[in-house]
Amino acid sequence: MSTAGRRASRSRATKETAVTVELDVDGTGRADVSTGIPFFDHMLAQLGRHGGWDLRIEATGDLTVDTHHTVEDVGITLGEALREALGDKAGVRRFASVAVPLDEALIEVALDLSGRPFLVYEVDPSPGGEAFLLGEPGFDPQLAEEFWRALTVAAALTLHLKSRSGRNTHHILEASFKAVARALRDAGRVEGAGVPSTKGVL
Template sequence: MSRTASRSRATKETSIEVSIDLDGSGVTDISTGIPFYDHMLDQLGRHGGFDLTVKAVGDIEIDTHHTVEDVAITVGEVFAEALGDKAGVRRFASGRYPLDEALIDIALDLSGRPHVEWHVEIPESLPLGTPAFDPQLAEHAVASFATSANITLHVEMVRGRNTHHIIEATFKGLARALRDAVRVEDGAGVPSTKGVL
């Protein structure tokens, strides 16, 4: 059974096309017009083992917020669609993920109940890249993705000083936890006493 999905989203602020293959090999093709965000989405696909394509055009001359949010929502929606009924998935995953001095804890549940706990103190920092990615948007991107994907997600920073490292460790950690949670275990049904997720 193919676990793939694609979706287009168009508003007055953005035009987005996303496709995903949860059983891919980590091949990505990302273009949002925001190089730092492209780098983070590349981490999501590459370390998640997902084939991920994101093509977005947005009003980044005004602000990068609209593009970051709308892309995260769309990626979350295609992730949820590709999961289907979640039969056989491991469902839960957690881990502690380092990048140099930064250390991030991730725990998630493909529960069908969107909830995000974000406990990450982003240091005062200049925006990253050109056009600029405001580091404060990292929380919004992760939360928008998790909410649209119907995931319960906890993100906690254990330590960190460098803004780039903190955000990148978060995206890599999220990717690895998702990779573990979506793994299908032979002979398993939907991992819930309710019978549905």
């Protein structure tokens, strides 16, 4: 199977947000992201860079109310784009796992391009018990779980994230995004011809 054309564009508009995503999963790691939430932009850029994608995300939302709506809707839209870009998944590796460190933080990720949405999230973004926002407007570290849940459901994949160590919230979250990016890059790599499932479909 040729990987040419594994790209997608998706848009989502609600009374709370407007999101546009352009994705090429066989890109060069270029990311152009603007959500109005600088820390979240930084995290999304990790997906593009370490996933080997070309990724453009533009989002506007009711940030004066909360950042939750924007984060979740970006997850939904990106997940839909990823599912569309991967197509029937013929020839993909399907499974991948990786452990990614960032200084004291270590995150383990395992995923399956299964067609069955399921998220296991065992990451404490504030291991010291201190809750705080990152950047301005503030990104609540707990929203990372909401992002992954939205993406997992929309992309129809099984995703496990587990923290093995970490004290710095920025390091923990960034290692998480980098780890998922690397696992998606590996799982989506084309190495055969048929759909890797006894059912014949993913």
